[in-house]
Amino acid sequence: MECAVPQASARTSPRERDFVKTIERSEFRAEDGTISIDRRLRGTLKFGLRWYAEMQAQAFVTERLGKSLGADYVLIRNLAIPGTFHVLPLILIGPQGVRVLYASPARGVFRAKGDEWMVFDGGARHFRRTRPNIQTDVVANAKLIQDLLQERGYPLPEVEAVLIFANPRTHVDTARPRVRVVQADAIENFASNLLQFPPIMNQSDVDLLVESLTAAPAVPEPPPAPEAIPSVRSAPIRPAPTLGMPAPPRRGRFRLSRTQWILLGGLLLIQGLIVAVFAFLILSNAFSI
Numbered sequence: 052m053e054c055a056v057p058q059a060s061a062r063t064s065p066r067e068r069d070f071v072k073t074i075e076r077s078e079f080r081a082e083d084g085t086i087s088i089d090r091r092l093r094g095t096l097k098f099g100l101r102w103y104a105e106m107q108a109q110a111f112v113t114e115r116l117g118k119s120l121g122a123d124y125v126l127i128r129n130l131a132i133p134g135t136f137h138v139l140p141l142i143l144i145g146p147q148g149v150r151v152l153y154a155s156p157a158r159g160v161f162r163a164k165g166d167e168w169m170v171f172d173g174g175a176r177h178f179r180r181t182r183p184n185i186q187t188d189v190v191a192n193a194k195l196i197q198d199l200l201q202e203r204g205y206p207l208p209e210v211e212a213v214l215i216f217a218n219p220r221t222h223v224d225t226a227r228p229r230v231r232v233v234q235a236d237a238i239e240n241f242a243s244n245l246l247q248f249p250p251i252m253n254q255s256d257v258d259l260l261v262e263s264l265t266a267a268p269a270v271p272e273p274p275p276a277p278e279a280i281p282s283v284r285s286a287p288i289r290p291a292p293t294l295g296m297p298a299p300p301r302r303g304r305f306r307l308s309r310t311q312w313i314l315l316g317g318l319l320l321i322q323g324l325i326v327a328v329f330a331f332l333i334l335s336n337a338f339s340i
Contacts, residue, residue: 071120073113077129108154108217119242123254125261139192144260146250150211151193158218163228186229189214203263
């Protein structure tokens with residue numbers, strides 16, 4: 052049974068009002084969520100060939116999470132960590148805490164066993180370790196956010212690391228993995244289960260964490276300019292001659308002292324002796340022949 056299309060109203064519909072809030076921090080995604088050809092090229096040059104597929108996976112996961120989570124959740128995308136080269140793909144903040152997500156566009160059969168990340172090799176018919184180990188990457192990102200919030204005065208007992216796959220043809224075999232693994236057909240279930248956890252923060256706490264992570268870092272003010280000091284070159288100072296004694300005569304720029312003349316003469320003498328010895332040896336050998 053189809054629902055009738057509601058008439059236009061000045062009020063926001065419940066679906067629009069309750070949709071999870073998304074904050075985009077990528078310079079390559081436009082306000083409407085699209086990525087132009089030019090921005091796609093620049094983003095690929097900066098982050099590598101997998102970047103655009105990861106951005107598409109982010110959009111897919113965002114849309115699926117929005118079906119279950121409401122406006123009391125905030126999803127921060129592509130947050131650059133100040134002072135580092137890290138860009139965190141997805142950070143989900145809500146009453147149940149903070150979670151760092153990675154939306155993977157990978158396709159295939161994988162296994163997450165403990166700390167290991169393996170892919171199924173069809174030719175050899177067995178799993179083998181593969182790189183990058185996206186399990187350890189997501190765990191490191193979660194630890195990074197936890198430490199950052201603690202430095203800013205928001206100590207959290209845990210920041211959960213979640214690995215979400217956007218390709219419905221991807222299957223992951225898990226055996227006590229380091230992260231929570233969510234496959235494409237289970238994203239809505241993940242969001243629904245999240246709502247069942249007891250809240251540990253209120254809306255004010257959520258807003259404070261979001262503001263702390265998204266606020267522009269403070270730019271230190273430049274130190275005050277030192278007072279102008281006259282240059283020594285611009286105002287050369289020559290010592291005044293001693294009273295009752297004539298000022299020493301100014302020497303030319305390339306004039307040599309007496310000691311320098313003696314050393315130069317000694318060097319020339321030694322050089323002449325060396326030339327004379329070589330000449331004697333050459334002549335003696337010539338006459339002997």
